[in-house]
Amino acid sequence: MYAVLCSLFQLRGKKKNKCIAAAFVVLMMWIIYYVVYEYTVCGSDPYSFLSEHCFADTRTHSYKYLINEAEICKPLPDNIFLLIVVPSRTSEFEERQVIRQTWGSLAVNNTEIRLVFMLGYRPEIDQQVLKSESETYHDIIQEDFYDSYRNLSIKSEAILRFANTFCSNVKYILKVDADVFVNLPALIEDLRERGGTNMIMGYVFSFRMPFRDQGSKFYFERISYPLTYLPTYLNGPAYVLSGDTPRKLLSVALNTKQYALEDIFITGVVRKRAAVQLIHHRRFDYRKPFVDICWFEHKIIGHSFNKEQMLEIWSQKVQNKTCTTSIRVFYMLHDRLALW
Incomplete structure (x- = not known):
């Protein structure tokens, strides 16, 4: 690749070799910059979010x-x-x-x-x-x-x-x-x-x-x-x-x-x-929940409910549905297994 680039300038002999060497050095410097600087500042370093280099912007929230x-x-x-x-x-x-x-x-x-x-x-x-x-x-x-x-x-x-x-x-x-x-x-x-x-x-x-x-x-x-x-x-x-x-x-x-x-x-x-x-907070459970008010005994939120399911859960709550020991044990085991 370097030889092709240098040939474009119609270089021969030692001049061509120097051109190839210079191009190689420039490429290496760019790689070092990318790996050492970019990867550190904008890469996987957990503190890169604090860097103005990668995440800075200036906006306004002027909506009416x-x-x-x-x-x-x-x-x-x-x-x-x-x-x-x-x-x-x-x-x-x-x-x-x-x-x-x-x-x-x-x-x-x-x-x-x-x-x-x-x-x-x-x-x-x-x-x-x-x-x-x-x-x-x-x-x-x-x-x-x-x-x-x-x-x-x-x-x-x-x-x-x-x-x-x-x-x-x-x-x-x-x-x-x-x-x-x-x-x-x-x-x-x-x-x-x-x-x-x-x-x-x-x-x-x-x-x-x-x-x-x-x-x-x-x-x-x-x-x-x-x-x-x-x-x-x-x-x-x-x-x-x-x-x-x-x-x-x-x-x-x-x-x-x-x-x-x-x-x-x-x-x-x-x-x-x-x-x-x-x-x-584990009680903010993100998994697909059960349409059952008993499931919420140890949960704060349940996600991905449609309108009918939310109404059904509320109906169970209003009617004071009884949560039996077997139901409680089932949900407890379900949560334990889900953590595996």
């Missing part, structure tokens, strides 16, 4: 509120214990209704809990319908960013912005997806016993490699994410933030290269750069 509940955290002088924010698509009225009718109903007329849904904007959705829903339930927050899967990180920034601007007095924020059933009494009890500040809590994933398959919706371009491993991060469907973290996380997020996968972006890269503590 189309619908807002600016007073939702202000009626009481005491701090609100828990703000629940559900990222929701504009078209998901039925999903929002199911949450309002099931586990989310515990937030109604509760002085310590607030529940809101965070939406973006879709031009094909009738805004008047959303405004009517907002006037009925007073739990819709909507910014004018385009609502799509690729903009989930923008939606998470919107959650941080809202919490920081209008609910800075809350002790904890639960970010939870619309297909998650929450054992809210268990979560409240756990947070009261645990306490904590400067933390994000949920189910931790470690040593995961980025998807390089371009056909996957989880795809990471190597040029934008050169690291071998993803940062330690939380399972995205549900996690808890202490009330002091939204300001810090939002500030760092707007100065960090953004990725579409919001759990990796917010709880991984941004969280690490912001020096926020990550707490693993």
